[in-house]
Structure formats: C-alpha cells, structure tokens
Amino acid sequence: MTQAEDKPRSRIQICEVGPRDGLQNETTMVSTEEKLALIARAIDAGIRRLEVASFVHPKRVPQMADAEAVVDGVEPRSDVCYIGLVLNMKGYERARETRINEIGTVVCATDTFAQKNQGQATWQESMEVAADIIRLATRDGRSAQATIGLSCGCPFEGEVDPGRVVEIAKTVADAGAVDIAIADTIGVGVPNQVRDLFDRVHDAVGDLPLRAHFHNTRNTGIANAWAAVEAGAKTIDASIGGLGGCPFAPRATGNVATEDLVYMLGRAGVETGTDLAKLIELAHWAGSLLGQPAASMVSKAGGFPS
Amino acid sequence: MTQAEDKPRSRIQICEVGPRDGLQNETTMVSTEEKLALIARAIDAGIRRLEVASFVHPKRVPQMADAEAVVDGVEPRSDVCYIGLVLNMKGYERARETRINEIGTVVCATDTFAQKNQGQATWQESMEVAADIIRLATRDGRSAQATIGLSCGCPFEGEVDPGRVVEIAKTVADAGAVDIAIADTIGVGVPNQVRDLFDRVHDAVGDLPLRAHFHNTRNTGIANAWAAVEAGAKTIDASIGGLGGCPFAPRATGNVATEDLVYMLGRAGVETGTDLAKLIELAHWAGSLLGQPAASMVSKAGGFPS
Numbered sequence: 134m135t136q137a138e139d140k141p142r143s144r145i146q147i148c149e150v151g152p153r154d155g156l157q158n159e160t161t162m163v164s165t166e167e168k169l170a171l172i173a174r175a176i177d178a179g180i181r182r183l184e185v186a187s188f189v190h191p192k193r194v195p196q197m198a199d200a201e202a203v204v205d206g207v208e209p210r211s212d213v214c215y216i217g218l219v220l221n222m223k224g225y226e227r228a229r230e231t232r233i234n235e236i237g238t239v240v241c242a243t244d245t246f247a248q249k250n251q252g253q254a255t256w257q258e259s260m261e262v263a264a265d266i267i268r269l270a271t272r273d274g275r276s277a278q279a280t281i282g283l284s285c286g287c288p289f290e291g292e293v294d295p296g297r298v299v300e301i302a303k304t305v306a307d308a309g310a311v312d313i314a315i316a317d318t319i320g321v322g323v324p325n326q327v328r329d330l331f332d333r334v335h336d337a338v339g340d341l342p343l344r345a346h347f348h349n350t351r352n353t354g355i356a357n358a359w360a361a362v363e364a365g366a367k368t369i370d371a372s373i374g375g376l377g378g379c380p381f382a383p384r385a386t387g388n389v390a391t392e393d394l395v396y397m398l399g400r401a402g403v404e405t406g407t408d409l410a411k412l413i414e415l416a417h418w419a420g421s422l423l424g425q426p427a428a429s430m431v432s433k434a435g436g437f438p439s
Numbered sequence: 440m441t442q443a444e445d446k447p448r449s450r451i452q453i454c455e456v457g458p459r460d461g462l463q464n465e466t467t468m469v470s471t472e473e474k475l476a477l478i479a480r481a482i483d484a485g486i487r488r489l490e491v492a493s494f495v496h497p498k499r500v501p502q503m504a505d506a507e508a509v510v511d512g513v514e515p516r517s518d519v520c521y522i523g524l525v526l527n528m529k530g531y532e533r534a535r536e537t538r539i540n541e542i543g544t545v546v547c548a549t550d551t552f553a554q555k556n557q558g559q560a561t562w563q564e565s566m567e568v569a570a571d572i573i574r575l576a577t578r579d580g581r582s583a584q585a586t587i588g589l590s591c592g593c594p595f596e597g598e599v600d601p602g603r604v605v606e607i608a609k610t611v612a613d614a615g616a617v618d619i620a621i622a623d624t625i626g627v628g629v630p631n632q633v634r635d636l637f638d639r640v641h642d643a644v645g646d647l648p649l650r651a652h653f654h655n656t657r658n659t660g661i662a663n664a665w666a667a668v669e670a671g672a673k674t675i676d677a678s679i680g681g682l683g684g685c686p687f688a689p690r691a692t693g694n695v696a697t698e699d700l701v702y703m704l705g706r707a708g709v710e711t712g713t714d715l716a717k718l719i720e721l722a723h724w725a726g727s728l729l730g731q732p733a734a735s736m737v738s739k740a741g742g743f744p745s
Contacts, residue, residue, distance in 0.1 A: 141631075291744040321743040323707040324665045325447075349658075351743070352699040352736035356662035359630045386740075393658040401629040430658035434692075437627040437657070438597040 144404040146182060146368040147391060148344065149175045151419065152203070153184040153218060154388055155376025156196050161423045165199045169206045171422075174415045175373060176213055179407035180391075182368070184216040184237060188224035204231040216278075220251050225266050229273060235311070236270040236277035238263035240301050245289035246282065246318075260301050264308035271309040279305035280314040280346055284330055285322030295330055299337045306338040312368065313343055317357060320350025320386060324360035331364035342367040347389045349375065354389035355397055362403060369394060374416035374427030390429030392416050396436055409436050450710040452488060452674040453697060454650065455481045457725065458509070459490040459524055460694055461682025462502050467729045471505045475512045477728075480721045481679060482519055485713035486697075488674070490522040490543060494530035510537040522584075526557050531572050535579060541617070542576040542583040544569035546607050551595035552588065552624075566607050570614035577615040585611035586620040586652055590636055591628030601636055605643045612644040618674065619649055623663060626656025626692060630666035637670030648673040653695045655681065660695035661703055668709060675700060680722035680733030696735030698722050702742055715742050 152168050152175075163171075172185055185207060191198035200217065207215055209232065217233035219225045228236055240256070240263045241247035247259040263279050270277035284298050302313050315330050331343060345361035345368070347354040358369050375390035392412040395405050409431075416432040426433075458474050458481075469477075478491055491513060497504035506523065513521055515538065523539035525531045534542055546562070546569045547553035553565040569585050576583035590604045608619050621636050637649060651667035651674070653660040664675050681696035698718040701711050715737075722738040732739075 286743055319743075320740065321706070323703050324662075325707045350736060350740045351702055352655075352661050352696070353703050355658050356630075356665045356703065359662045360665075390658070396657055397629050397659050397662065400627070401631050430656060434626065434656045437592055437625075 141362045141403060142365065142367065143402075144406070145362060145366070145398055147180060147395065147405050147407060148182040148184065148216070148368050148370045149180045149373060149391060150184040150346075150370045150388055151175070151372035151374070151376040151391070153187050153197070153216075154370070155372035157187065157194055158377040158386065159196065159423055162196060163422060165202045165206060167422055168199070168203050171373070171415070171419060172203075172207055174411075174418065176208070176210070178411035178415055179405070181212055181406065182214045182216070184218065184370075186233070187218035187220075188227040189218070189220060201227070201231055204233050219266055221262060222266065225269060229270075229275070234276070236266065236275055238266050238277060238279045238305070240279055240281050240305065242281055242283040242293050242297055242301060243287040243290040246287050249289075250282070256297065256301075260304050264304050267305060267308040267310050276311045277309065278312045278314070278344070279310045280316045280344075282316045282318040284315045285317040285326055286319065288319050295333055298330060299333050302334045303337050306341050310341070313338065313341060314346045314370065315343065315361075316346035317348060318346075320348035320354065322347065322357050323353055324356045327357045327360040328364050331361055331366060335365060344368040344370060346370040348377075348386050349389050350386045355393060358389055358394055359397065359401070362398070373412065374419045374432060375429040376419060376423075387428050390416070390427070390431070392431045393429045396431045400437065447668045447709060448671065448673065449708075450712070451668060451672070451704055453486060453701065453711050453713060454488040454490065454522070454674050454676045455486045455679060455697060456490040456652075456676045456694055457481070457678035457680070457682040457697070459493050459503070459522075460676070461678035461680075463493065463500055464683040464692065465502065465729055468502060469728060471508045471512060473728055474505070474509050477679070477721070477725060478509075478513055480717075480724070482514070482516070484717035484721055485711070487518055487712065488520045488522065490524060490676075492539070493524035494533045495524070495526060507533070507537055510539050525572055527568060528572065531575060535576075535581070540582070542572065542581055544572050544583060544585045544611070546585055546587050546611065548587055548589040548599050548603055548607060549593040549596045552593050555595075556588070562603065562607075566610050570610050573611060573614040573616050582617045583615065584618045584620070584650075585616045586622045586650075588622045588624040590621045591623040591632055592625065594625050601639055604636060605639050608640045609643050612647050616647070619644065619647060620652045620676065621649065621667075622652035623654060624652075626654035626660065628653065628663050629659055630662045633663045633666040634670050637667055637672060641671060650674040650676060652676040654683075654692050655695050656692045661699060664695055664700055665703065665707070668704070679718065680725045680738060681735040682725060682729075693734050696722070696733070696737070698737045699735045702737045706743065
C-alpha cells in the first residue's frame with residue numbers, strides 16, 4: 134500500500150476534461166476560438182492539467198475535428214499539461230505532429246464496448262493498442278497515460294471483473310504510462326466499489342499515480358470522488374459546469390462538475406489550487422456558449438461560506 | 440464507540456420525508472388525497488417510516504394546512520411509523536389529538552435561524568422547547584425524536600461549532616428522544632465533516648440511533664449519506680424524486696432523492712427493504728403531480744444492471 138497510512142492527500146490535482154470529454158458529448162458545435170477561450174479561462178482559474186483534444190476521425194466526432202488547431206492555439210506554459218486523446222495508431226501519428234504535452238489512451242474493459250466505441254474486437258486488443266501507443270510515445274519522448282473505461286460496469290455486459298481492471302492497469306503501467314485512471318464511464322459506480330478498485334490497482338502498480346474519472350449519471354459522482362481521495366488518488370477528472378450531460382436529456386451523463394468537486398474538496402480541507410468563484414463564472418459562461426444552464430449544483434447555489 | 444467496529448450497517452432504514460419536507464417547499468398545492476396516495480405508494484415500495492405532516496400554523500405553511508386530515512387518512516399499520524413535525528407547544532397540542540405515531544421536533548443550531556424559522560430567540564430556546572415537547576410526548580406515551588438543523592452550517596451565521604451540535608444532542612437525548620438526526624438543512628456539508636459530527640454525537644449519546652438528513656444543494660448529499668453510513672447512522676431521510684427543490688430554480692434545495700439514495704445503497708450492498716423500480720415510478724408520478732420532472736438522477740438514468 135502506497136497511500137501514506139491510508140489518509141487522503143492534502144492536495145488533489147484537478148484534470149479539466151470539459152474541452153474534450155465534455156464538449157464531445159454536446160450537440161451544439163463550439164468553435165476553435167471558443168474552445169481556446171474555455172481553456173484559457175480554466176487556466177486562469179488555477180487548472181494546470183487539461184484534456185483539450187481528441188485525435189479521432191472527424192466524421193466520428195465532428196466536435197473534435199479541429200484537434201490540431203486547438204493544440205496549436207493553446208498558450209505554451211511550462212506549468213500546464215495539455216492532453217490529447219488517441220484511440221489508435223492513426224490518431225497517434227496525428228498527435229505526434231503537434232506540440233501536445235501528453236498522450237491519453239483509453240482501454241475499454243469489455244469486448245462489446247471496445248467494438249462500439251473504438252472498433253476493437255476485444256478488451257485485450259483495446260489494452261494492447263493502448264500499451265503500444267504508450268510505448269511508442271514514450272520512445273518518442275512524450276509522456277502517455279491510460280484511462281480504463283467501464284471500470285465500474287458496462288451498459289452492454291453488466292458487471293466488470295475487478296481482476297480485469299487490475300490486469301489492464303499492470304499492462305499499461307509496464308508499457309510506461311505516467312498515470313492510470315479508473316473510469317466509471319457510464320456513472321454506475323458506488324463509493325465502496327471505487328475504494329476497492331483503487332486499493333487493488335494501487336497494490337498492483339505500486340507508486341504510480343492514480344487518477345479518478347467519474348460521471349454523475351446516477352448522482353454518485355461526488356461520493357465516488359471522495360472515495361477515490363480517501364483511497365489515495367492523486368488526480369480527479371472533472372468538466373466545468375458538468376459539460377457532457379444535458380439537464381433536460383432523459384439519460385444525462387455529464388462528467389463530475391469541476392466546481393462541484395472543487396467546492397467539496399475545498400470545504401473538506403483538500404487543496405486544489407483553483408479559484409471557486411472563477412470556476413463558477415466559467416461554468417455560467419460555458420452554459421451560455423451551449424445555450425443551456427450548467428448541470429452542476431454549485432454554479433446555482435454558490436459556495437459556502439459565500 | 441457504538442458503531443460495531445466502524446463498519447457500515449448492513450441495513451439502513453429510509454425515512455421518507457417527501458410528504459412533509461419535500462412538499463412544504465413546493466409552490467404547487469397538493470391535495471390531501473394526492474398526499475395520501477403518495478404515502479400509500481411509498482409504503483407499497485417498501486418504506487416503513489415517513490414524515491407525513493407538520494403541525495405548523497396554516498398561514499405560515501399553507502401546504503401543511505391539512506395535517507390532521509392527512510394523519511386521519513393514512514392506513515394504520517403496526518409495521519409503519521408515521522411522523523408529524525411539531526415546532527412548539529401549540530403544535531404539540533394539535534398533534535396529540537391525532538393518532539400520529541411519532542413526534543418530530545426541530546432544534547435550530549443558530550440564533551438567527553431559530554428566529555427566522557421558528558420564532559425562537561436563541562438556539563438554546565429552540566433546544567429547550569424541543570426537549571420540553573419530547574418530555575411531554577414521552578409522558579403522554581408517544582415516541583418523539585429531534586432533528587438538529589444547521590448542523591453543517593448556517594446561511595446567516597456561517598460555520599456552526601460541532602460542540603454545540605453535541606450539546607443539543609445530549610440535551611434531547613436526556614429528554615427521551617428515540618433518535619436524533621444530524622441535519623444539513625442548507626446543503627453545505629462535506630463527507631469528512633459529516634463523519635466527524637456523527638463520531639462526536641455517537642460518543643456523546645452512546646447507543647441512541649442516529650439519523651442523517653441531507654439536502655443535495657451543492658451535490659454533496661449522496662457523498663454525505665455514504666459518510667453517515669460509514670459512521671454508523673441507522674436511518675437516512677430522503678424525499679421521493681428529490682422533492683423540495685426545483686431543477687429550474689436558481690438555488691435548488693431538494694432533499695437527497697430517495698431513489699438516488701436507494702440505488703447507491705443497494706449497489707453498495709446495504710439493504711433498505713425497498714423496491715427501486717417502484718420508487719422510480721413513484722418519482723415520475725410525483726413529478727407529474729407537480730408538473731415538473733423529478734430532480735433526481737436515477738429517475739432519469741435507471742438502475743444498474745437494469
């Protein structure tokens with residue numbers, strides 16, 4: 134066990150995924166300039182790690198068609214890490230031509246999801262592709278990480294064996310991943326499940342930093358984030374305003390909202406280095422961009438004490 | 440410490456507060472017949488403890504004007520506990536004339552809130568009134584309990600001293616309360632704060648069962664509920680559909696939604712004796728009653744595996 138006497142860390146890194154995982158699931162098209170403004174404002178609010186683009190085929194995800202332009206447009210800063218998502222070798226070849234800081238890979242933990250999401254036949258293929266990309270990127274002198282999707286369950290196959298999550302984590306760790314995310318892609322996880330998964334993966338990969346990625350689809354996102362903090366996670370993914378889900382959609386599936394997470398962590402005494410008031414402003418701005426109110430709660434209720 | 444080796448209980452009682460705390464905060468008037476249908480359907484879904492009425496002045500809370508009629512109309516069952524809220528002696532005199540099973544009192548933990556909510560000059564007066572009602576009810580052969588409002592913070596006075604919450608808990612326990620709720624009335628609490636409060640109050644009142652009452656105003660409700668479970672709480676208040684807040688209101692302040700709580704507990708392996716599918720149906724029905732979709736997440740997303 135590496136998580137320092139089982140106590141939560143006193144500081145958690147927020148990884149802002151709104152510009153990618155958030156916007157990707159929004160139907161309103163957002164311009165490159167608007168994305169760059171969103172990224173710049175997040176940095177101004179204290180965010181230092183951001184998922185800004187996905188190098189997928191523009192026909193599959195039109196919202197991400199400007200990946201190169203976004204990466205070209207962000208302010209180069211030694212204190213900020215920009216992440217670009219890559220699902221296959223073709224995507225990696227595109228990403229390698231840009232000055233993106235970090236390559237993000239995604240392993241789907243079930244066959245059916247791997248087929249539907251990434252055109253891979255099995256979860257093992259999904260794992261091997263990610264490991265290959267990580268090895269290649271590392272050889273190219275670029276850091277790379279992995280997100281283990283469906284860690285808490287799959288919409289097609291139901292429960293996912295935690296042992297498989299551990300096997301994937303070991304494989305991508307051996308390939309050279311700089312961190313590994315346990316991702317509840319469809320928002321079905323609960324706190325004791327999250328705690329168990331983090332404990333198992335920590336045991337398997339030693340000192341490698343773990344990241345948590347939760348969706349609030351069934352209202353367990355913040356509870357799971359706290360469970361991950363207690364389990365020693367170093368980083369938590371979140372999207373400003375809860376981008377990615379629509380409050381009026383029948384099956385809203387937004388990421389945990391950055392401002393909701395920052396409120397909870399701040400009041401719990403965990404440092405994030407971010408400014409809650411600026412994040413709330415940014416959530417409202419992002420909402421106006423998409424023509425809908427932010428799905429988060431703290432953007433409506435405000436902080437405390439206010 | 441009474442919480443059995445610090446482990447969560449394997450069974451948690453849900454106290455459905457939608458018919459009172461939920462509806463009280465809704466502007467759409469609900470008829471006695473509709474309230475009785477809501478109560479009957481909750482019981483059919485497995486709920487065995489419900490807050491059904493508040494004996495306050497009808498001019499202050501018009502939605503609760505039919506308190507006597509509601510209590511008169513509910514099905515008498517030896518396995519169901521109906522709670523009526525009482526804020527002062529006048530309210531108790533009304534409640535005593537009905538066949539309500541349990542008297543619920545509320546202590547406001549700050550002077551300003553006691554003045555605004557209950558017309559009491561200080562938190563001490565609020566505590567003494569509750570203790571007097573509990574003693575009287577107990578003498579009359581009726582069980583009585585207490586909810587400590589503002590336990591996690593006050594909108595007017597900010598932080599609340601946990602020592603004061605403990606003092607209130609001791610006082611109402613000495614008066615004969617059958618259980619005590621730690622209530623985050625305005626939804627500002629966070630999990631480690633909740634854990635600390637439950638530990639302190641458990642230490643102060645010994646074996647007396649503790650209840651948790653959270654609002655999801657800042658998206659921490661489910662996280663706080665899990666913290667309360669881990670701290671050994673026996674009962675959690677919740678309202679069907681998250682009644683009490685409006686998804687379109689600028690400062691939504693609904694209770695934790697019953698179906699969101701039941702989903703989380705069920706998947707975490709904690710028994711509640713309730714039927715999630717029936718609760719989701721009921722949330723939709725309650726939403727149609729009020730002409731707005733339920734504020735909960737699980738009513739939109741469904742359970743898992745579905």
